[in-house]
Amino acid sequence: MTLARDRAYHHKLVIGQRARPGTFAAKIWHQSATQNNRPDVQDMTTWNDAFAPIRIEPPERPLWGLRWLRTVVANPMEAWPAAIYREPFVVARSMGRNVVFVAAPELIREVLLNQAEVFQKGELSERTLKPVLGEAILTADGAHWRWQRRAAAPAFRPEHVFALVPSILAAADRRRAAWQALPEGAEINLSHEMMRTTFDVILDALLMGRDSLDAEGIEKAITGYLSSTGWMMAIALLRLPPWLPYPGARAARRARLHLRDVAAMAVRRVRENRSGAGRLMTLLAAATDPSTGRAMDDQDLADNFLTFMAAGHETTALALTWTFYLLSLHPAAEQRILAEIENVTGGEPVTAEHVPRLSFTGQVIQEAMRLYPPAPVIARVPRREITLAGQVIAPGTLTYIPTYAVHRHALLWDDPDRFDPERFAPHVAEARDRYAYLPFGAGPRICIGMSFALAEAAAILATLLRSCHLRLRPAYRPRMKMQVTLRPAGGMPMRLSPR
Numbered sequence: 001m002t003l004a005r006d007r008a009y010h011h012k013l014v015i016g017q018r019a020r021p022g023t024f025a026a027k028i029w030h031q032s033a034t035q036n037n038r039p040d041v042q043d044m045t046t047w048n049d050a051f052a053p054i055r056i057e058p059p060e061r062p063l064w065g066l067r068w069l070r071t072v073v074a075n076p077m078e079a080w081p082a083a084i085y086r087e088p089f090v091v092a093r094s095m096g097r098n099v100v101f102v103a104a105p106e107l108i109r110e111v112l113l114n115q116a117e118v119f120q121k122g123e124l125s126e127r128t129l130k131p132v133l134g135e136a137i138l139t140a141d142g143a144h145w146r147w148q149r150r151a152a153a154p155a156f157r158p159e160h161v162f163a164l165v166p167s168i169l170a171a172a173d174r175r176r177a178a179w180q181a182l183p184e185g186a187e188i189n190l191s192h193e194m195m196r197t198t199f200d201v202i203l204d205a206l207l208m209g210r211d212s213l214d215a216e217g218i219e220k221a222i223t224g225y226l227s228s229t230g231w232m233m234a235i236a237l238l239r240l241p242p243w244l245p246y247p248g249a250r251a252a253r254r255a256r257l258h259l260r261d262v263a264a265m266a267v268r269r270v271r272e273n274r275s276g277a278g279r280l281m282t283l284l285a286a287a288t289d290p291s292t293g294r295a296m297d298d299q300d301l302a303d304n305f306l307t308f309m310a311a312g313h314e315t316t317a318l319a320l321t322w323t324f325y326l327l328s329l330h331p332a333a334e335q336r337i338l339a340e341i342e343n344v345t346g347g348e349p350v351t352a353e354h355v356p357r358l359s360f361t362g363q364v365i366q367e368a369m370r371l372y373p374p375a376p377v378i379a380r381v382p383r384r385e386i387t388l389a390g391q392v393i394a395p396g397t398l399t400y401i402p403t404y405a406v407h408r409h410a411l412l413w414d415d416p417d418r419f420d421p422e423r424f425a426p427h428v429a430e431a432r433d434r435y436a437y438l439p440f441g442a443g444p445r446i447c448i449g450m451s452f453a454l455a456e457a458a459a460i461l462a463t464l465l466r467s468c469h470l471r472l473r474p475a476y477r478p479r480m481k482m483q484v485t486l487r488p489a490g491g492m493p494m495r496l497s498p499r
């Protein structure tokens with residue numbers, strides 16, 4: 001990289017309040033960057049880098065050319081500039097275009113709430129998700145989004161979510177039985193196991209008769225499609241046409257066609273009234289737009305089936321995978337969860353009534369989603385010119401809320417890279433700015449499945465943890481990889497033993 005370009009990059013960083021050397025924020029930042037060797041006070045284990053929860057080492061200087069391409073294809077988060085972890089607002093010039101990173105809670109509130117009408121999902125969603133999900137609730141904008149959101153909202157009322165918990169517990173119990181049938185010390189790929197468990201749950205919530213769908217084939221197709229999204233993003237960021245060939249394009253196309261076939265079959269079941277009373281697809285098929293009376297056609301139903309199937313299981317599975325990973329590094333936190341489960345259940349099997357009372361378990365899941373948010377970035381594009389942090393942002397500028405970086409921001413978190421569930425003790429969490437922690441997003445487009453996901457994660461964790469002991473394969477260091485969601489690249493190998 002030339003010096004001139006380097007200087008230009010730093011000039012392009014638009015900084016609200018810099019973490020100036022010597023200030024409190026700068027000190028926190030310095031400490032967190034150098035603190036991975038600290039003894040872990042909670043666990044009293046010997047602490048060294050091998051036990052520190054993994055983190056991304058962001059580049060201090062912008063990446064260019066082949067290095068940029070390789071990084072974006074492999075893991076786009078590794079191309080994000082280091083400044084976004086310590087500045088409230090950064091405009092980075094990357095490969096000839098401006099990318100805005102919004103990290104200060106008051107500015108995030110502007111984008112996601114106060115000016116939400118101005119911001120759309122934009123080109124990245126268009127290039128990566130729309131080809132497979134179509135114009136469903138996650139990907140649509142404007143009036144088409146609004147009516148779908150209104151139509152789906154009643155299905156996520158607390159009473160519906162509560163009614164789903166027994167089916168969640170049954171799925172967790174099937175997983176527990178399968179694990180208990182394995183020989184002691186057997187190694188499993190936990191991320192795969194969690195995907196299969198949450199997949200069972202979401203299919204049961206969407207449609208009756210999950211056994212009629214080929215879970216293995218669907219999961220393969222989803223993973224296959226998502227593994228190409230790095231290329232799709234790189235091509236979009238370079239403003240190249242979407243039809244451009246790239247490695248894996250044909251496999252991604254095959255995966256997309258397979259998923260569309262599955263969706264068409266699901267819609268046939270719904271139309272033939274075989275999707276089950278109270279199931280989400282039945283509710284969606286019966287829903288109408290209160291202002292126009294419009295109902296969902298087959299295309300809308302298929303798009304939403306795929307959206308709920310993908311958005312409704314991947315993310316929760318990843319939250320659980322990263323939670324188990326952190327518990328494997330922090331046995332004291334695990335012991336505390338086990339004590340809580342015994343206390344709440346009195347030694348009986350976990351029931352739907354117990355789940356909301358597992359408060360420390362919930363804190364651990366929240367902290368896991370802080371360090372490893374399953375949706376690590378929220379991307380938007382302004383429809384018209386807008387001013388943010390005193391800067392004029394042109395229409396069409398890629399605007400990122402980099403959730404992963406916000407959750408480890410030096411100005412917002414004390415010792416950001418450290419695992420500490422006490423950050424989510426009620427009195428601590430209440431004192432925090434709502435927009436400093438957003439694993440489920442915020443504003444009108446906040447995750448519709450949030451309470452479902454939280455209940456599901458706690459129910460599955462409690463069921464599995466109390467009967468199975470999981471430890472990361474010795475000396476294994478997972479790597480993060482963003483493929484729309486934040487996955488452990490190469491899975492999460494864990495050794496199982498009974499408790």
Ligand code: HEM
Nearest residue numbers: 138311312315316319374375439440441445447448449453
């Ligand atoms: C831990 C689990 C989950 C996480 C971390 C998560 C995260 C998110 C985030 C960050 C968004 C906002 C995206 C944006 O603003 O661009 C979102 C939206 C959405 N999520 Fe989730 N989600 C989870 C579970 C679920 C579940 C279980 C379902 C369904 C059963 C679901 C369905 C949706 C849908 C349909 C949207 C689009 C909402 C809209 O645009 O109106 N999610 N999710």
